[in-house]
Amino acid sequence: MAVSGTNSGRYGDLPLILDRSGPEALHRQVGAAIRAGIRSGRLAVGTRLPPTRTMAAELGVSRGVVVEAYQQLIAEGYLTGRTGGYTTVAEWPRHVAAEPAAPATPGPDLRVDFGYGRADVASFPRQTWLRSIRRVMVETPGDRFLYSTGQGVVEVRTALADYLNRVRGTAAHPDTVLICNGYAQAVTLLIAVLARRGARRLAVEDPSSDDDARPIAAAAGMEVVGIPVGPDGVDVAALERSDADLVILTPSHQWPTGGVLSAQARAAVLHWADRRGALVVEDDYDAEYRYDRQPVGAMQGLAPERVVYAGSASKTLAPGLRLGWLVLPRHLVADVAAAKVLADRGSPALEQLSFADFLARGEFDRHLRRMRPVYRRRRDALLAALAARLPDLEPAGIAAGLHLVAWLPPDLDEAAVVAAAARHGVAVHGVTPYRMARTGPGGLVFGYSSIGERAITTGVDLLADAVAEVRSRA
Ligand SMILES: Cc1ncc(COP(=O)(O)O)c(C=O)c1O
Numbered sequence: 001m002a003v004s005g006t007n008s009g010r011y012g013d014l015p016l017i018l019d020r021s022g023p024e025a026l027h028r029q030v031g032a033a034i035r036a037g038i039r040s041g042r043l044a045v046g047t048r049l050p051p052t053r054t055m056a057a058e059l060g061v062s063r064g065v066v067v068e069a070y071q072q073l074i075a076e077g078y079l080t081g082r083t084g085g086y087t088t089v090a091e092w093p094r095h096v097a098a099e100p101a102a103p104a105t106p107g108p109d110l111r112v113d114f115g116y117g118r119a120d121v122a123s124f125p126r127q128t129w130l131r132s133i134r135r136v137m138v139e140t141p142g143d144r145f146l147y148s149t150g151q152g153v154v155e156v157r158t159a160l161a162d163y164l165n166r167v168r169g170t171a172a173h174p175d176t177v178l179i180c181n182g183y184a185q186a187v188t189l190l191i192a193v194l195a196r197r198g199a200r201r202l203a204v205e206d207p208s209s210d211d212d213a214r215p216i217a218a219a220a221g222m223e224v225v226g227i228p229v230g231p232d233g234v235d236v237a238a239l240e241r242s243d244a245d246l247v248i249l250t251p252s253h254q255w256p257t258g259g260v261l262s263a264q265a266r267a268a269v270l271h272w273a274d275r276r277g278a279l280v281v282e283d284d285y286d287a288e289y290r291y292d293r294q295p296v297g298a299m300q301g302l303a304p305e306r307v308v309y310a311g312s313a314s315k316t317l318a319p320g321l322r323l324g325w326l327v328l329p330r331h332l333v334a335d336v337a338a339a340k341v342l343a344d345r346g347s348p349a350l351e352q353l354s355f356a357d358f359l360a361r362g363e364f365d366r367h368l369r370r371m372r373p374v375y376r377r378r379r380d381a382l383l384a385a386l387a388a389r390l391p392d393l394e395p396a397g398i399a400a401g402l403h404l405v406a407w408l409p410p411d412l413d414e415a416a417v418v419a420a421a422a423r424h425g426v427a428v429h430g431v432t433p434y435r436m437a438r439t440g441p442g443g444l445v446f447g448y449s450s451i452g453e454r455a456i457t458t459g460v461d462l463l464a465d466a467v468a469e470v471r472s473r474a
Contacts, residue, residue, distance in 0.1 A: 016029075016030065016033045016059060017033075018030070018059060018061070026061050026065045027064075027065045027066075027068035027069045027072070028069075030055075030059070030061070030065060030066060030069035031068075031069035031072050031073055034049070034069065034073055034078070034079075035073060035076075035078055038078050038079075038089055042423070043089050044089065045089050045090070045091055046088055046089060047088060047089045048086040048087070048088050049070070049079070049086065049087045049088065049089070051086070052066040052067050052070060052087075070087050074087070077090060078090055109425045110425055110426075110427055111425035111426065111458065111459070111462065112425065112426050112427070112451060112455050112456070112458055112459030112462060113426075113427040113447075113450075113451065114426065114427060114428040114429075114444075114445075114446040114447050114448065114451070114459060115427055115429070115447050116403065116429075116445075116447045117286070117315070117401060117402025117403035117447035117448065117449040117450075118314055118315060118318075118319050118402070118447070118449060118450065119313075119314060119315050119316055119317055119318050119319065119371075119402075119449065120371070120374070120375075120449050120450045121318045121319075121320070121450070122450070123370075123371060123374065124317060124318050125317075125363065125367045128358065128363045128366075128367070129317075129354065129358060129363075132354040132355075132357040132358045132361070132363065133350065133354045135357055136350060136353040136354050136357060137350075140353055144349060144353065145349050145350075147345055147346060148346045148347075148349060148352075149337060149341075149346065150178070150336070150337030150338060150339070150340035150341040150346055151177065151178045151179065151333070151337045151340070152177070152178060152179030152180075152325075152346065152347055152352050153179075153349055153352045153353055153356065154174060155352070155353055155356035155357075155360075156177075156179055156352040156353065156355050156356035156359070157174040157175075157177040157178075157179065158174040158356070159355075159356045159359035159360045160172070160177050160179075160311075160325055160356075160359065161173055161174050161176075161177050161327075162359075162360075163359050163364065163365075164298070164309070164311070164327065167288070167365075168284060168287060168295070168297060168298045168301075168309075168311075169297025169298055169301040170297075170298045170300045170301050170304075170309055170327055171300065171301050171304040171327075172300075172304075172309070172327040175330075175333065176304075176327055176328050176329075176330060176333055177325055177326070177327055177328075178325065178326045178328060178333070178336055178337060178340065179323070179324070179325055179346075179347045179352055180324050180325065180326065180340060180347060181322040181323070181324065181344070181347060182312050182313075182314060182319070182322045182323065182324040183212065183283060183285065183310050183311075183312045183314070183324050184212050184324075185322075185324065185340075185343070186310045186312075186324050186325075186326050187212050187213040187216055187248070187281070187310070188216050188343070189326075189336050189339040189340055189343065190281065190308060190326070190332075190336060191213065191216050191217050191220050191222065192220065192339050193332065193335045193336050193339050194245070194246055194279065195217075195220040195221065195222055196335075197335075198245075199222060199245035199246050199279075200222060200223060200245055201222060201223045201224075201225060201242070201243060201244045201245050201246070202214075202217040202222050202223070202224050202225070202244060202245070202246050202247070202248070203224075203225050203226075203227050203239060203242045203244035203246070203247040203248070204224060204225070204226060204227070204247070204248050204436070205226070205227055205229045205233075205234050205248070205249060205250065205254060205255075206226030206227055206228055206229060206435055206436045206437055207229065207256060207257065207431055207432075207434035207435040207436075207440075208226075208229075208248070208250070208255060208256075208434060209255055209256075209434065210433065210434050213248050213281075214436075224436075225242050225244060225436075226435070226436030226437060227239045227242060227247070228437070229254055229257055229259065230259065231257075231259050231396065232259045232260065232261065232262055232265065233249070233250075233251060233254045233259045233260060233261035233262075233265060234247075234249055234251075234254070234261065234265070234269075236265050236268045236269055236272070239269065239272060240268075240272050244276075244278060245276070245278050245279070246278060246279045246280075246281065247269070247273075247278065247279075247280055247281070248280075248281040248283060249261065249269070249280060249281070249282060249283065249299075250282075250283045250284075250285060251266060251269075251282060251296075251299050252284055252286075252287040252295060252296055252298070252400075253285075253286055253287060253290075253397070253398065253400045253401050254397070255283070255285065255286075256403065256405050256431060256434060256445045257396050257397055257405050257431070257443075258396050258397015258398055258400070258401065258403075258404065258405055259396070259397055259398070260296055260398050260400075261299075266299050266302065267302075269299075270299070270302060270303045270306055270307075273303070273306045273307075274303075274306060278306075279306065279307075279308060279329075280299065280303075280306055280307045280308070281307075281308045281310060282298060282299050282300055282307050282308065282309050282310065283310050284298055284309060284310065284311050285310075285311075285312055285314070285315055286315040286400070286401040286402055287400075288315070288316055288368050288372075289315070289368075289371075289372060289375055289400055289401050289402065290398070290399070290400045291372070291375075291376040291379065291399040291400060292398070292399040292400075295400070300327055304327070304329060305329040305330070305331070306329065307329075308326060308327070308328055308329065308332070309326065309327035310324065310325070310326055311324060311325050311326075311327075312324040312325075313355070315401075315402055315449075316364070316367070316368060316371075317367070321351065322347075323347070323351060323355060375402060375448070375449055376399075377453060378448040378449065378451065378452070378453060378456060379399070379404060379448055381448075381453035381456045381457060382404060382446055382448045382456050382460070383395060383404070384457075385456060385457045385459075385460035385461070386406060386460055388460075389460050389461060389463075389464040390406075390460065390463065390464050390467060392409045393406040393407065393408060393409070393444070394406060394407040394409075396443070402447060402448065402449035403445055403446060403447045403448065403449070404445075404446045404448065405431060405443050405444065405445055405446075406443060406444050406446065407441050407442070407443045408441070408442040408443055408444065410441075411471070411474070412442060412467065412470060412471070413442065413470070414430040414431065414432050414442030414443065414444070415430060415432070416470045417430075417442075417444065417463075417466065417467060417470055418430045418444070420466035420467070420469050420470045421462070421463050421466045423466065423469075424462040424463070424465050424466040424469075425462055426459050426462045426463050426466065428444050428445070428446060428459075428463065429444070429445040430442065430443065430444060430445070431443035431444070431445060
């Protein structure tokens with residue numbers, strides 16, 4: 001039996017499912033559900049619980065069961081009760097270990113997950129990937145499975161250089177390509193090398209992803225500064241004032257806000273880097289997906305000795321492959337390859353050789369051609385649902401990628417919307433946690449790559465209910 005939110009203003013939401021055939025006594029089950037409700041914040045301090053008689057009738061148990069549950073929780077300090085008065089949720093007892101703040105990602109009630117946009121792994125091209133693996137296993141001489149150089153096997157470096165020069169307009173040569181375990185390792189290696197060469201200050205876009213370069217640079221003793229991002233990407237004037245030795249940019253599709261850096265801004269960034277002797281890292285994480293026109297070419301092609309190009313299979317094939325690549329200025333190749341050898345003796349040969357075969361046979365292009373319309377339909381479904389149900393949210397950015405930011409109107413508090421969404425079964429991230437400045441307009445990051453159109457519409461419906469709830473409480 002589930003009793004939920006029957007009288008939510010007064011009792012709070014209290015989902016209670018009793019297992020009458022299980023070994024756990026009923027009063028313990030009722031107590032555990034209330035305790036969990038208090039810990040998660042679902043039952044806020046001061047919430048009145050239903051009178052024992054009412055609660056017992058709703059649950060179909062004897063009043064003694066509820067009395068015992070309440071008394072136990074009063075004894076533990078979760079509840080306070082006065083004779084003849086209501087039982088209420090106590091001030092948070094200091095001796096009770098606080099649970100982490102209500103997570104943005106809901107637990108078992110999760111219905112729609114707008115989490116990060118990663119490749120839809122359900123669409124991983126298993127058959128063609130398997131054919132590539134099989135060909136490698138049949139045709140590759142044994143010595144190709146010995147330790148490789150830190151740069152990776154030449155087959156994949158050649159195939160990638162061809163692909164990137166053709167599709168992303170890079171100026172890559174097999175000698176300047178390095179294979180690593182995703183972008184996360186790419187920045188780890190680069191930062192280690194550059195810190196050793198004296199780099200002291202890293203500039204990152206603000207907002208930007210918070211779980212790769214920033215903590216790594218801080219751990220390497222570098223100062224990390226945030227450069228504000230506008231609708232067209234990073235604020236170049238602020239970068240010029242930043243005194244940074246190194247900047248990481250997502251110029252083709254700013255993560256998360258979705259802008260694209262203009263040609264003038266790119267030129268200005270490169271002039272700045274030249275003047276300072278600084279380095280630009282171009283995180284080209286999802287540039288394969290542009291839905292309205294050809295993607296803008298990579299910056300690296302303009303200045304291959306100033307720009308490190310970083311790519312990843314996480315948005316195109318699967319993040320679990322841990323497959324990424326760098327195109328490096330020549331003066332960095334040996335040091336980054338040495339750092340890679342030190343880190344793990346090089347990426348696994350079988351995956352590299354398989355990816356080389358996959359690329360060289362055009363399977364990567366075919367897979368992307370197949371996926372682009374799928375992701376585009378999901379993005380369109382999201383935009384249509386937002387326009388219909390939440391028209392005062394303002395979608396940002398270009399028609400590209402696997403995620404979308406929508407700005408919230410000023411009356412909506414981002415954290416309150418994220419928490420209410422979680423209560424309604426929708427996982428969605430706010431923009432603010434990705435801001436270094438921690439202030440700025442509120443917004444939501446919708447990853448739409450791994451959910452079908454119908455679920456997207458349902459998710460926005462549930463989110464609209466959550467937003468209505470937030471507004472009704474304001
Ligand atoms: C901004 C950004 N860069 C790069 C990546 C790729 O990271 P990795 O290759 O370590 O999975 C992601 C992953 O989703 C990302 O969001």
